[in-house]
Structure formats: structure tokens, C-alpha cells
Amino acid sequence: MCTGIVETAEVSGSGKGPRGWFKLERVNVSYDHPTDAQLDHALNIDFVNEKEGLGARVAVELSAESARKLVETILVTLSRGDQGAV
Amino acid sequence: MHPYTTDMYEGMLAETIMLPGHNGEIINAYYARPLGPGPFPGVVLIHHMPGWDELYREFTRKFAHHGYLAISPNLYFRFGHGSPDDMSAKVRGSGGVPDVSVVGDIDASARFLKSLPLSNRKVGVFGTCSGGRQAFLVACRTKSFDAAVNCWGGNVVQPKEKLTLAQPVAPIEYTKDLSCPLLGLFGEEDKNPTPESVHQLEEELKKYGKNYEFHMYPGAGHGFFYYPGVGYRPEAAVDGWKKMFTFFEKYLGTPGTRR
Numbered sequence: 159m160c161t162g163i164v165e166t167a168e169v170s171g172s173g174k175g176p177r178g179w180f181k182l183e184r185v186n187v188s189y190d191h192p193t194d195a196q197l198d199h200a201l202n203i204d205f206v207n208e209k210e211g212l213g214a215r216v217a218v219e220l221s222a223e224s225a226r227k228l229v230e231t232i233l234v235t236l237s238r239g240d241q242g243a244v
Numbered sequence: 245m246h247p248y249t250t251d252m253y254e255g256m257l258a259e260t261i262m263l264p265g266h267n268g269e270i271i272n273a274y275y276a277r278p279l280g281p282g283p284f285p286g287v288v289l290i291h292h293m294p295g296w297d298e299l300y301r302e303f304t305r306k307f308a309h310h311g312y313l314a315i316s317p318n319l320y321f322r323f324g325h326g327s328p329d330d331m332s333a334k335v336r337g338s339g340g341v342p343d344v345s346v347v348g349d350i351d352a353s354a355r356f357l358k359s360l361p362l363s364n365r366k367v368g369v370f371g372t373c374s375g376g377r378q379a380f381l382v383a384c385r386t387k388s389f390d391a392a393v394n395c396w397g398g399n400v401v402q403p404k405e406k407l408t409l410a411q412p413v414a415p416i417e418y419t420k421d422l423s424c425p426l427l428g429l430f431g432e433e434d435k436n437p438t439p440e441s442v443h444q445l446e447e448e449l450k451k452y453g454k455n456y457e458f459h460m461y462p463g464a465g466h467g468f469f470y471y472p473g474v475g476y477r478p479e480a481a482v483d484g485w486k487k488m489f490t491f492f493e494k495y496l497g498t499p500g501t502r503r
Contacts, residue, residue: 160397162406198475211326212324217333
């Protein structure tokens with residue numbers, strides 16, 4: 159599959175790439191060919207900061223099932239954080 | 245094709261070069277050619293969406309090994325430089341490489357090959373994945389090619405909602421302008437292009453009386469030439485390469501002997 163399916167969002171925080179920590183500006187989420195994962199297609203997440211150059215990138219390639227688990231896990235964790243913060 | 249025998253001399257030159265691409269802008273390209281005076285037919289290789297990577301360098305050398313002048317332009321040159329996967333991610337996040345610069349770069353690469361004293365003035369184009377789509381596109385938008393090979397190019401048929409600024413027109417819309425014979429290799433289990441969209445393209449080619457040859461491999465999906473990946477299908481890949489070399493020899497002339 160060669161989908162071209164990409165969604166992007168502005169994010170804030172930090173990520174650790176090959177040159178160390180950098181400020182995150184954007185996340186690109188695609189459902190397309192992975193580079194490394196042994197999958198026909200994958201949910202690819204790239205945290206980037208274009209101002210810092212190409213090295214400022216944290217990449218993951220997940221199976222669709224793993225990506226859904228990640229979403230659920232993040233939501234559960236955030237929910238617990240919200241409760242704990244009250 | 246000249247069958248290989250063990251007493252043959254073999255040699256090739258493979259290197260990165262710079263050449264004027266779309267609008268005369270300088271881009272880089274990987275160029276491989278057999279040693280010897282020629283004349284050789286040429287092939288422009290259009291790299292896939294995962295980038296201008298090692299696999300495409302191998303493919304380029306494979307064509308040179310088989311007696312072709314082969315060039316693979318870096319379609320992502322204008323986005324900067326980094327590892328192929330970083331570049332692919334950047335291009336993907338930027339909405340993809342524009343069709344207009346792709347057509348310009350590929351057309352310029354064909355002109356480069358034809359300008360060489362080693363050239364027999366016949367040039368084909370080959371691409372896989374997004375490069376398959378672009379091979380079809382450039383064969384419709386220019387008259388620079390004598391044969392085109394589209395390997396599992398997705399989004400040749402694009403519904404209006406999938407059109408973007410970078411890809412504003414579905415290539416199928418240009419079918420009537422296809423200027424050379426077309427070979428298509430596809431996998432029956434591919435989700436883009438689906439067998440239905442391949443059939444739709446085939447109907448359009450028939451409608452305009454175009455010279456084409458399509459092969460649909462059962463048990464294969466997308467990217468069945470890519471031996472590092474899970475989609476690799478050895479039987480389909482071996483047969484596909486064979487069909488491609490037969491096709492190119494028919495329309496580009498006999499590739500150079502390695503003697």
C-alpha cells in the first residue's frame with residue numbers, strides 16, 4: 159500500500175534524537191510504508207522540529223494494533239494524571 | 245539480451261553526479277553505466293516513497309549490469325539532505341514531492357542520458373510504489389520515453405478528495421496522452437493500487453487504444469521486489485524482472501554486450 163495518509167499537529171515538549179534533546183514543534187502521523195518495521199504498512203509517528211534540521215526527529219513505526227494500544231494507554235495515563243492532580 | 249558466459253569481461257562505473265533538473269535547477273542523481281563504448285539504451289529509475297535509498301542504488305546498478313545507462317535522480321533534493329529515511333519523513337510530512345518537479349526532474353534525466361555519446365537515443369522509465377505512479381505520469385506528460393514500467397504505482401486513480409496541492413490531478417486523467425508502450429506489474433493483494441483500480445486504468449488504456457501489458461501476481465501485495473521487507477515474493481519478483489528486461493529490450497533495443 160502506498161497511501162499518502164498523513165496528519166500533522168503542533169505539539170510542545172521535548173524529544174531525544176540522535177544529537178540529544180531538542181524542543182518539539184510538530185508531530186507528523188502517517189499510515190504508510192515503514193522504513194524499518196517488518197510490516198506492509200505502519201502507523202508512523204515523527205516528532206520533529208524543522209528549525210533544528212533533519213536530525214531533530216524522533217521516529218516510531220507501529221503496527222495498527224500497537225498504535226491503538228498506545229492511544230488507549232496514553233488516554234488512561236492522562237486520565238489518571240488528571241485525577242491525581244485534583 | 246546477451247547471455248552471460250564466464251569468459252566475459254565485466255565492468256561498470258557507478259557514481260553520484262549533478263545535473264540540471266526541473267527548471268534547470270541542479271539536483272543530484274545516482275548514475276551507473278557499463279564500461280565500453282556502447283551504444284547503450286537508457287533507463288531512468290524513479291525511487292519509491294521511502295526515499296532515494298540503498299535499494300534504488302542497487303536497482304540502478306542492476307540495470308547497468310544488464311547493459312543499460314541507468315540514472316536515478318534524487319527527487320527529494322530540494323527538501324535538503326540527510327539519511328534517506330529522514331528525508332522520506334520530511335517529504336511525507338510536507339505533503340509529498342510536487343508532481344511538477346518530478347516530471348521536470350525525470351524528463352531532464354532522460355535528456356541527460358540521450359545526450360551521452362554512449363547512448364542509442366532510446367530511454368525507458370521505471371518506478372515502483374509512488375515511482376510507479378510517477379513513471380506513468382511522466383510517460384503521459386512528456387514525449388521523452390520509448391517505454392515505461394509502472395510497478396504497483398498507487399494513486400494513479402485518485403478520487404477528488406485525495407488530490408492535493410502537490411498532486412493536483414489524478415494521472416489516469418492523462419491516459420490519452422500516454423506517449424510510449426506501458427508495462428504494469430501489480431500484486432493481487434495490494435490495497436493501493438487495488439485490482440479494481442488497476443482494472444480501471446486498463447479500461448482507460450483500452451479506450452484510447454494504448455499499447456500496454458499488465459501482469460497481476462496472485463499471492464503478492466505491494467512492493468514484491470523489495471527483498472528486505474515482508475512483502476517480498478521471490479517468484480513474482482524473478483518473473484517481474486524478467487518481464488521488464490524483455491519489455492525494455494523490445495522497445496529500447498538490445499542492451500550492450502559486456503564483452
